[in-house]
Amino acid sequence: MHKTNVRYWLCQLLGWGGWTMLNLFMTLQYASDYLTPDEKKIIFYYELAFDFICFIVATHLLRTILKRINWMRFPFDRVVIMFITAVLSTGLLCFYGGKLLEKATDKSLTAFERNERFQKAVKFESDLNVAHTSYYLEDNLYKDDSVNYKIVKKIEKNTGWHRGQDGKWIYEDLRKGRAFWNIIFNFILLSLWLLTYLVWHYIDKNRNDQFDKLKLESTVKELELKTIKSHINPHFIFNSLNSIRALVDENPPRARQAITELSNILRSSMQAEKSETVTLEKELDIVKDYLALEHMRFEERLKIEMQIDEDTLQQHVPPMMLQTLVENAIKHGISKQMSGGVVRVISRFQDNHMELIVQNTGQLSPIINGDGFGIKSTEDRLNLMYQGKAFFEIRNAGNNMVESKVTMPVVI
Amino acid sequence: MQKAIIIDDERLARNELKKLLLDFPEVEVIGEAANAAEGIEKIESLSPDLVFLDIQMPGKTGFDMLTELDSAPHVIFTTAYDEYALKAFEVNALDYLMKPVEPKRLADALQKLQQAEEKEMAATMAGINRGMLTENDQVFVKDGERCWFVKLGEVRLFESVGNYAKVFFGAYKPLILKSLNALEERLDEKVFFRANRKHIVNLRMIEKIEPYFNGGLLLELFGGEKVEVSRRQAVKFKEMMSL
Numbered sequence: 010m011h012k013t014n015v016r017y018w019l020c021q022l023l024g025w026g027g028w029t030m031l032n033l034f035m036t037l038q039y040a041s042d043y044l045t046p047d048e049k050k051i052i053f054y055y056e057l058a059f060d061f062i063c064f065i066v067a068t069h070l071l072r073t074i075l076k077r078i079n080w081m082r083f084p085f086d087r088v089v090i091m092f093i094t095a096v097l098s099t100g101l102l103c104f105y106g107g108k109l110l111e112k113a114t115d116k117s118l119t120a121f122e123r124n125e126r127f128q129k130a131v132k133f134e135s136d137l138n139v140a141h142t143s144y145y146l147e148d149n150l151y152k153d154d155s156v157n158y159k160i161v162k163k164i165e166k167n168t169g170w171h172r173g174q175d176g177k178w179i180y181e182d183l184r185k186g187r188a189f190w191n192i193i194f195n196f197i198l199l200s201l202w203l204l205t206y207l208v209w210h211y212i213d214k215n216r217n218d219q220f221d222k223l224k225l226e227s228t229v230k231e232l233e234l235k236t237i238k239s240h241i242n243p244h245f246i247f248n249s250l251n252s253i254r255a256l257v258d259e260n261p262p263r264a265r266q267a268i269t270e271l272s273n274i275l276r277s278s279m280q281a282e283k284s285e286t287v288t289l290e291k292e293l294d295i296v297k298d299y300l301a302l303e304h305m306r307f308e309e310r311l312k313i314e315m316q317i318d319e320d321t322l323q324q325h326v327p328p329m330m331l332q333t334l335v336e337n338a339i340k341h342g343i344s345k346q347m348s349g350g351v352v353r354v355i356s357r358f359q360d361n362h363m364e365l366i367v368q369n370t371g372q373l374s375p376i377i378n379g380d381g382f383g384i385k386s387t388e389d390r391l392n393l394m395y396q397g398k399a400f401f402e403i404r405n406a407g408n409n410m411v412e413s414k415v416t417m418p419v420v421i
Numbered sequence: 422m423q424k425a426i427i428i429d430d431e432r433l434a435r436n437e438l439k440k441l442l443l444d445f446p447e448v449e450v451i452g453e454a455a456n457a458a459e460g461i462e463k464i465e466s467l468s469p470d471l472v473f474l475d476i477q478m479p480g481k482t483g484f485d486m487l488t489e490l491d492s493a494p495h496v497i498f499t500t501a502y503d504e505y506a507l508k509a510f511e512v513n514a515l516d517y518l519m520k521p522v523e524p525k526r527l528a529d530a531l532q533k534l535q536q537a538e539e540k541e542m543a544a545t546m547a548g549i550n551r552g553m554l555t556e557n558d559q560v561f562v563k564d565g566e567r568c569w570f571v572k573l574g575e576v577r578l579f580e581s582v583g584n585y586a587k588v589f590f591g592a593y594k595p596l597i598l599k600s601l602n603a604l605e606e607r608l609d610e611k612v613f614f615r616a617n618r619k620h621i622v623n624l625r626m627i628e629k630i631e632p633y634f635n636g637g638l639l640l641e642l643f644g645g646e647k648v649e650v651s652r653r654q655a656v657k658f659k660e661m662m663s664l
Contacts, residue, residue, distance in 0.1 A: 244477075247501035248431070251520040255437035306431050344430075347456055347479045 017072070021065055024202070029061045048121070055116035056107070063106040067099040068202055075206075081214060088207070095203055100195040104188075123169075123180055130170035130178070133163070230393060241278045241329075242336060246271070249302045256305070267305055270298035278329060285394070286325040289356060289365075293317065296335050296354060303339050310349025311339070321356045324363050325420055327390055334367040334387070334413050342369035342411060358419065365415040373405045391415065423534070426452040426467060428460040428483070429475040429499065434520060438473060438499065441527055448531060457481035461489060469494060471534060473518075476500045484568055487561035488597065491607060492554055493570060495537065496561075497530050554607050562588060564595030574612075577626040577642045579604055581619045589644060614658065616640065617651040 036044065036053065044050040080091060111117040137160055144160055165171040165181075173179050249271050256264035277295045300313050331354070338352050350370025357364055384403060391399040399417040406412035425448050429435045435453050442448050452467050454460040456478050464472065472494050476483040487493050498517035516530040541557050556574030563569075571590050578589040581601040587594050605615055616622050622640060629641040638650040638658060650658055 243502040247520055248434075251437060251501060251522075252431065252433040254521045255433035255440070258440070259433075259436065306433065308432060344477070345479050349479075 021068065025061055025064045025068075028064075028198070029057050032060075033057055049118070049125075052116045052118050052121050055114065056111065056118055059107045059110040059116075060103070062110070063103040064198070064202075067102045067106070068199070070102075071095055071099050071203070072206065080207075081210065092200075092203060092207070096196055096200045099199045100192055103195045103199070104192050119182075123182075126168040127170055127178065127180070130164050130168040133167065241274070242340070244340075245303075245336065246275075248306055252302075252306050263305065267302060270302050273298045274302070274332075280328075284328060287328045288322065289324050289326050289331075290322040292326055292328065292331050293322070293354075293356075295329075295332050299332060299335060300352065303343075307339075307343060307349060310346070311343055312349070312351040314351060314353040316353065316355045316357075318357045321358065321363055324417075326365065326417070327394055330387060330390060330415065331365055331367070334365070334415070338367050338369035338411070338413070341374070342371035346370055359416075361419060362416045363419050365417070366412060367414075368406060368410055368412045370409055371411050372409060373403065373411050387415070391417075423448045423470045423531075424451045424467065425449065425471040425473060426454065426460075426463050426469045427473045428454045428457075428463075428478075428486070429473070430455050430478045431475075434475070434499075437520075438522065441522055441524060444524065445528070445531055447535075457483070457486035457489075460486050464490065464494060470538075471495045471497065473497050473499055484561075484563050487568075488563045490561065492558045493561040495534055496570075497534070555609055556612055560588075560597065562595050562597055564593070567595075569593070569595070573608070574623075574625070577623050577644050578646055578648065579613075579621040589642075589646060614654075614661070616648050616654055616658075620648045622648050 033054075044053055075095075080088065083091065111120075139160055161171055169181050170178050171181075249267065253264050253267045253271070256267060274295055277291075297315075300311075304311050304313060335352065335354065343350050343352060351368075352370075353366075353368040355364070355366040355368070357366075384401070388401050391401055395418065399415065401413070401415050403411065403413040425442070427435050427438055427450060429438070432455075435455075439450055439453075442450055448471070451469060452463045454463045457480055460472075460474070463469075474483040474486070474496050476498055477500065483498065487496065499520055499522065500517060501520045516533055518526055518530060554573055557572060559570045559572050561568065562571055569590075571588065575590045576588055579601060580587040580589070580594075582596060584598065584600060585596040586599050586601055586604060587596055601615075601619070601621060605613070605621060608621065612624055613621050614624050622642065626642050626644075627640050628643050631639045631641070633639040633649060636652045636655060638655045640648045640650060642648065
């Protein structure tokens with residue numbers, strides 16, 4: 010907030026200051042004879058200062074109001090109406106404010122000029138030797154050979170002053186339209202100011218919106234990744250605990266081992282949130298523990314086969330990904346088979362890629378094909394981590410066998 | 422003494438439950454099954470008072486198994502963690518237990534069972550031959566994701582829909598895979614009356630009786646359903662009612 014205020018005042022001072030300086034420079038450069046004598050020049054400086062103050066006060070007032078009503082929320086047509094109203098009112102405010110200041114300080118170019126011209130008119134009269142005649146009376150004006158008429162016209166044309174029938178001087182400004190054009194000019198200046206202000210804020214808002222959107226997107230991605238990683242099936246945890254409980258009497262050493270295996274899985278599922286990748290070796294440790302626990306539950310119904318290429322063990326893989334695939338192989342495959350089946354885990358190099366394959370007895374259900382949370386989240390994870398360089402597929406592989414395969418680039 | 426069987430696909434889970442039940446001498450485990458097919462067989466041959474039933478099993482789920490039984494026994498569901506399955510159970514399941522089972526929860530569930538039994542005993546004392554379903558017998562009904570145990574006394578109407586029968590109770594009318602003729606054979610004719618080819622009505626649920634064309638009758642049930650009684654059945658109906 011503080012920073013925006015500093016920037017705003019800097020813009021205000023530079024803008025209006027620059028404008029005043031330009032005005033001063035142009036006048037001094039191209040109309041310097043207009044500004045003689047020096048007294049007139051000083052009054053001109055005063056007027057410039059008045060304008061400067063008026064513009065700043067008026068625009069600052071406008072800004073305060075705009076902020077107060079929160080103009081950004083209005084639709085475009087309302088903004089247009091607001092724009093016109095604002096320009097008209099501030100333009101008039103500047104004009105009459107300036108006039109008021111001139112009057113209050115008695116530093117008015119118009120008044121000075123009026124006075125200057127009056128002197129000139131009197132001088133004309135005396136130069137023409139009509140100062141003490143009543144040449145201006147209507148009776149005299151047309152009776153003669155219109156010499157008097159010419160004199161009146163000449164003085165009036167040059168100074169704006171002429172004498173009324175009673176002999177008193179009357180003034181008519183030679184440049185009557187000046188005030189009108191001044192106001193129009195104010196309107197143009199203030200439209201420029203307001204236009205700059207509005208456009209600036211539109212752009213600023215737009216940029217902020219985009220920034221917010223990007224920030225939101227990245228947060229969503231991060232969250233997604235987290236939920237995918239920590240997705241360990243509670244059904245599995247409680248079933249394992251139940252089996253362990255049964256084993257406590259039946260086979261105490263196996264029960265103790267099972268507790269260690271379950272601890273390992275829980276621990277690594279928590280740690281998975283911290284690291285982006287793990288070595289396949291570590292991932293396989295979890296998978297082996299997991300399969301050991303499932304074997305404890307399913308007993309002879311689950312057969313496990315591992316075909317691991319030793320060289321792939323140091324490759325980095327997304328944590329808990331192979332684990333998820335194995336989990337799904339059990340959940341959708343083995344646990345649905347009355348007589349159980351086999352789960353085969355394969356890791357190997359193939360055509361410059363690394364392949365992780367999980368095969369299980371069963372048949373891919375055509376209904377959930379490709380839309381399940383596990384499949385979708387695995388694809389999303391690979392996309393997020395390898396930007397389209399890794400692939401996932403799941404298909405029926407021949408005789409009552411389902412195969413899910415992850416193909417990843419090899420990292421050396 | 423309650424005769425119970427345990428249906429669960431995991432041997433260790435069955436063992437664990439058997440071990441827990443040793444502390445309850447009023448329950449005797451007379452059989453085990455590892456899947457739904459075996460389960461049906463055991464229930465029909467041993468006719469247990471109580472079944473401990475796992476929901477997730479290979480082949481058919483516990484729910485599917487129950488829908489295949491003519492009359493559902495008392496069931497205590499056992500499951501590890503299955504929000505989804507438990508949600509199906511808003512309506513009158515006897516109880517369910519979470520594995521690993523807490524002994525205290527098991528005691529509560531068995532107590533609940535005892536109370537239900539006692540209530541039934543009083544009602545069933547009227548004496549009925551086995552094989553006939555009474556008002557107190559319950560059927561297990563599954564419609565999509567939702568399940569109910571329905572006491573036959575709560576059913577207003579059975580309507581034939583092809584091979585299925587639509588069961589009207591409360592605000593629901595799910596389908597069960599049973600023909601109307603098969604149902605009629607097993608239902609107590611003092612309570613359930615075959616009004617026409619397509620309908621069996623619960624006589625206790627009739628709100629209004631009006632004469633209809635051709636000497637038939639029109640019954641209006643408490644749920645607002647209107648059932649026509651064919652002429653032939655109307656004679657029988659009047660006969661029964663005049664008793």
